[in-house]
Amino acid sequence: xxxxxxxxxxxxxxxxxDTRYQVETPEGIDLPLRPAGLMVxxxxxxxxxxxxxxxxxxxxxxxxxLGKLGAGLGSILLFVxxxxxxxxxxxxxxxxxxxxxxxxxxxxxxxxxxxxxSSSLLxxxxxxxxxxxxxxxxGAISCLQHPGFKRLGDLAAGTLVIYREHPLTRPQLPAAEPxxxxxxxxxxxxxxxxxxxxxxxxxxxxxxxxxxxxLAQPLQVPAPRAVDELNGIARGLLGPA
Numbered sequence: 001x002x003x004x005x006x007x008x009x010x011x012x013x014x015x016x017x018d019t020r021y022q023v024e025t026p027e028g029i030d031l032p033l034r035p036a037g038l039m040v041x042x043x044x045x046x047x048x049x050x051x052x053x054x055x056x057x058x059x060x061x062x063x064x065x066l067g068k069l070g071a072g073l074g075s076i077l078l079f080v081x082x083x084x085x086x087x088x089x090x091x092x093x094x095x096x097x098x099x100x101x102x103x104x105x106x107x108x109x110x111x112x113x114x115x116x117x118s119s120s121l122l123x124x125x126x127x128x129x130x131x132x133x134x135x136x137x138x139g140a141i142s143c144l145q146h147p148g149f150k151r152l153g154d155l156a157a158g159t160l161v162i163y164r165e166h167p168l169t170r171p172q173l174p175a176a177e178p179x180x181x182x183x184x185x186x187x188x189x190x191x192x193x194x195x196x197x198x199x200x201x202x203x204x205x206x207x208x209x210x211x212x213x214x215l216a217q218p219l220q221v222p223a224p225r226a227v228d229e230l231n232g233i234a235r236g237l238l239g240p241a
Contacts, residue, residue, distance in 0.1 A: 023112045031112045034163040035150075036105050038143045041161055042136075047099030052085055083124065090120045096164070110158045119157040126153035173197045179232035181219060189218070190237055197234035200227075 023031050036044075059077050063070030089097040095106035095115050107115050107123075130139030130151045139151035148160055174197060185193070196215055200208055208227060216226035219233075 023110070033108070033112060033160065034165075035148045036103075036161045036163055037149050038140060040103050040105065041143070041149070044097070044099035044103040044105055047102055048086065048097050049099075051098055052081055055085075056081055086124045087117070087120045090115055090124075091117055100161070104164050105161055106164045107159050107161045110160055115159055119159050123153035123157035123159050126156055129153070172201075173234055173238060174200055174231045176228060176231035176235050178236035179229065180236055181233050185233075185237075193230055193234050194237060197231050200231075 060074055063074045132138050142151045143149045212226035212230055213223045221229045
């Protein structure tokens with residue numbers, strides 16, 4: 001009777017920590033969002049808190065000259081700035097208060113769409129719950145426990161604070177007439193030529209000529225024309241500006 005030896009199984013490792021939040025737009029496009037953690041959100045809120053204090057301080061100094069009328073107006077302004085500062089900036093400035101903008105953040109709906117009035121009002125009115133029993137204790141616990149770093153106000157309003165993605169910019173290439181190579185280039189060759197053209201401004205003239213002569217060898221281009229030829233091919237690969 002043959003004995004079979006069981007092969008040792010590989011230990012299943014836990015999945016790596018992923019801070020990406022994947023949503024699908026109504027058009028069926030997968031949109032990766034990057035939720036902002038507790039620390040960066042605390043810094044953004046501190047900036048907004050300081051700005052609100054500065055605004056209120058300047059207004060109270062000006063209203064102090066109006067006596068009782070100034071005191072009444074000050075109470076109204078205190079309410080408006082305290083409760084509407086965040087809402088107005090979030091709705092009218094693409095989800096970015098000054099603090100969030102400074103830290104590169106914005107608040108959106110769970111599906112990635114811009115935040116609306118009702119959601120912004122709800123998430124900001126519930127700040128007093130997040131502050132219980134003191135110093136944003138409940139809000140901090142909620143952020144640390146939730147995979148999307150949501151405080152209680154975000155959970156109720158269906159919102160998410162994310163890092164603002166910077167738009168991609170096309171690389172600047174030297175001015176040259178677009179050209180086609182005499183034969184099909186491999187992907188590695190295309191990348192090499194584009195990389196040469198993009199980094200040309202960072203290199204010395206001697207280094208540029210040295211690299212151009214190496215890259216132009218398969219193209220059978222004379223060394224004096226190598227730089228112009230490679231820049232023209234790079235322009236042709238990148239397409240019209």
